Amino acid sequence: MKTVPVALTAVWLLAAALVSTASGAYCGVTSYTAFGGGAEPASFCQAKQQCFTVMRNVRRVVHETQEYTCYRNVYETVYEDRIIDAVRYVHETRYREVAYTVKRPVYETRYRTVNYTVARPVWETHTREIPYTVQRPVYETHHRTVNYTVARPVWETHTKQIPYTVYRPVYETHYKTVNYTVARPVWETHTKEIPYVVYRPVYETHYKTVDYTVARPVWETHTQKIPYTVKRPVHETVIHEVARTVMKPVHFQKTIAVRGGRWETQMIEVPGRTYCKTVREPGTLVKDPCTCQTVYVPGSVHTCQVQEPSRMICRKFWVPEVHYKTVDCVRYEPHTIIEQVPVTVCRYVTETRYQVQEYQVCRMEYECRTKQVPYTVKRMVPEQRVRTMAYQVCRMEYEQHSKQVPYTVKRMVPEQRVRTVAYQVCRVEYEQRSKQVPYTVCRLVPEHRVRTVAYQVQRMEYECRSKQVPYTVCRYETETHVKQVPYTVCVPVPYQKTYTVAHTVKRKVPYTVTRCVPRVIIEQVPVTVCCPLPQCKPKCGSSCV
Secondary structure, three states: OOOOOHHHHHHHHHHHHOOOOEEOOOOOOOEEOOOOOOOOOOOOOOOOOOEEEEEEEEEEEEEEEEEEEEEEEEEEEEEEEEEEEEEEEEEEEEEEEEEEEEEEEEEEEEEEEEEEEEEEEEEEEEEEEEEEEEEEEEEEEEEEEEEEEEEEEEEEEEEEEEEEEEEEEEEEEOOEEEEEEEEEEEEEEEEEEEEEEEEEEEEEEEEEEEEEEEEEEEEEEEEEEEEEEEEEEEEEEEEEEEEEEEEEEEEEEEEEEEEEEEEEEEEEEEOOOEEEEEEEOOOEEEEEOOOOEEEEEOOOEEEEEEEOOOEEEEEEEEEEEEEEEEEEEEEEEEEEEEEEEEEEEEEEEEEEEEEEEEEEEEEEEEEEEEEEEEEEEEEEEEEEEEEEEEEEEEEEEEEEEEEEEOOEEEEEEEEEEEEEEEEEEEEEEEEEEEEEEEEEEEEEEEEEEEEEEEEEEEEEEEEEEEEEEEEEEEEEEEEEEEEEEEEEEEEEEEEEEEEEEEEEEEEEEEEEEEEEEEEEEEEEEEEEEEOOOOOOOOOOOOOOO
16 A cells, blocks of 8 residues: 555544544444434444645745846047147238339320311202192081981879778776787888980091191211321330249148947847746556545645746947048148240320211102091980889788786777879880081192292312321330339248047946846645545455456
């Protein structure tokens, strides 16, 4: 027979101690007298299985949230101002004295006698007779009969009977609610159309032909030559040597340090968390000799530490680097250059030229023309029109009211009446009339006339004259002058230059991380425990298969 676990054995012993009366041996000797008075004592193997509830300590893993502070590296770029000594070149203008020779022109005025001819215009006046024909207008007055229609409005007066109701008040004295009617006049507006005739003037434009003469001036252009003297400048080029300073660039290279860096990614293995885990051992199958059945007996329970598998994380970190590169630079050095500068010298040469002058002569040309002269004729055109006339009609509307009158009540008694209303109707009567309308007829009668026209004829009279014409003679005198010639010099000026240098500073920044920490707590859990059945051999003596 196999050994029963310790816990179950203790429970079973506790159950055996609670039995009030027990006697006999293990195999069928023990009897119970507590259950029933005169019952037949049962054997120990026939006893019922006893179950009890006991409190058992159970360990449970609880994960608590815990915050802790970690630090990570933060790289910041810090800019620092540095002062270095540098040199810049400033262009400075200086002057030096340069002697040069100038040929100064000296002008002398002389005179010579010049004979010339002057053409003097002489105007002679002549007359001539020009016959022409004039169309003299002769106006004749005629009369014509014009028939026209006059629309005369005739107003006729008509009357009509309009019935209306008048309420006469009747006063009664009593105490009750009285309903009364209020008559409210309502005016309605109606319209009617009245035709009438209006005479509208219509103006017609006619044209008649009128002859007239126009004197048109004709200008003739003549030319003449007039001599005059011009001093023409003659330019001569003289070469001078001029020294000037030129800044020539000189290229060189220098090496500078450039601070930089790069980010690198590093794989770090982080171990898994450790926690407590309750593990039960595998149970065993035990064969019960009393029931001839296989019973499963669970294994023992124990607690062990378990660690999760590690994981890989990526972390970036800054790797500073310093690069050196070559920079092309330029500095300017002064160089003196002597140039051949051309200088222009001017002298004047006398030259005779001729100017063509135009003058105009006017003569009149006569031309006969005709034109269309408009005149307006007025006639009256009748036009039918309609005007709308509005008139009002009154009708009574009745409204029911009620009021509580404690004494005299007014009651309206309707009374029918008739009134006569006069209105006018306009009708148009047309009347034929005639009138004598004068009109003027113009006819042109030709008339011959003669007019005397004065005109001028120009003839030229030539006269010889002489005049003293001045002319200038130029001679050159040599003079020595001194002038200040500017030149540019590059002067080095030391100064301090500030530039910004960037470098990386590492500092630790705290941050809060939350993690779960396992904690084992012990709790009391009620557990039902049953006493094992006694394992007795069967009385029949037969063995289990």
